[in-house]
Amino acid sequence: MSRQLILASSSPRRQQLLEQVKIPFDIRKPDVDESIISSRSPESKVEQLAKLKADHVSLLTEQEVILAADTVVSYQGDIFEKPHTEEDAMNMLSALSGQVHEVYTGVAIRTSDRIKVLAEKTEVEFWPLSSKEIHHYISTMDPFDKAGAYGIQSIGATFVKRIIGDYYNVVGLPISRVVRELRDFSIYPSFFQS
Numbered sequence: 537m538s539r540q541l542i543l544a545s546s547s548p549r550r551q552q553l554l555e556q557v558k559i560p561f562d563i564r565k566p567d568v569d570e571s572i573i574s575s576r577s578p579e580s581k582v583e584q585l586a587k588l589k590a591d592h593v594s595l596l597t598e599q600e601v602i603l604a605a606d607t608v609v610s611y612q613g614d615i616f617e618k619p620h621t622e623e624d625a626m627n628m629l630s631a632l633s634g635q636v637h638e639v640y641t642g643v644a645i646r647t648s649d650r651i652k653v654l655a656e657k658t659e660v661e662f663w664p665l666s667s668k669e670i671h672h673y674i675s676t677m678d679p680f681d682k683a684g685a686y687g688i689q690s691i692g693a694t695f696v697k698r699i700i701g702d703y704y705n706v707v708g709l710p711i712s713r714v715v716r717e718l719r720d721f722s723i724y725p726s727f728f729q730s
């Protein structure tokens with residue numbers, strides 16, 4: 537039986553990461569109200585959100601495998617999602633300046649009869665940021681589609697002193713762990729010879 541991966545995400549980063557490791561997939565975007573998940577634990581929040589997104593995409597055949605994910609930034613008990621306003625972005629980046637925070641990505645992999653849900657954590661330390669630096673960054677608009685108001689893969693790279701854990705987890709998908717989990721669902725990179 538040949539399996540077909542369906543990425544339940546509109547994130548260009550998640551699409552690029554699957555392309556990078558040569559896993560073929562189709563896209564089916566979930567339309568969910570993320571505000572219904574109110575967990576205060578970042579780990580359980582990203583797991584519940586990933587599961588919610590996976591559950592909101594229809595399985596059209598028994599062969600399909602749905603992959604969904606959710607990323608948040610966690611700092612001293614606060615959870616930072618995507619900033620809605622410049623003020624939100626300013627507050628998030630000011631809080632993260634000079635500090636260590638955690639990035640959690642939850643992943644859900646679902647078929648008609650099985651679901652696997654997991655969360656991966658990466659620690660990120662920021663250099664101290666000046667308010668001028670933060671203002672300039674916000675004026676690029678880069679923060680607004682990213683949890684915690686920064687992109688480690690874009691200009692936000694200049695803020696990062698060190699990380700512990702998977703870099704790709706910060707970008708939105710812990711790709712090596714996902715590839716390993718997908719093997720259990722008979723999904724392999726296109727170059728893989730069985």
Ligand SMILES: Cc1cn([C@H]2C[C@H](O)[C@@H](COP(=O)(O)OP(=O)(O)OP(=O)(O)O)O2)c(=O)[nH]c1=O
Binds near residue numbers: 606687
């Ligand atoms: C911290 C950080 C987050 N991000 C992104 C990853 C996620 O796309 C986004 C968090 O929002 P999510 O709600 O996880 O994902 P999304 O809305 O972009 O896509 P979808 O729900 O359709 O799958 O933040 C970066 O790109 N770089 C970073 O350094």
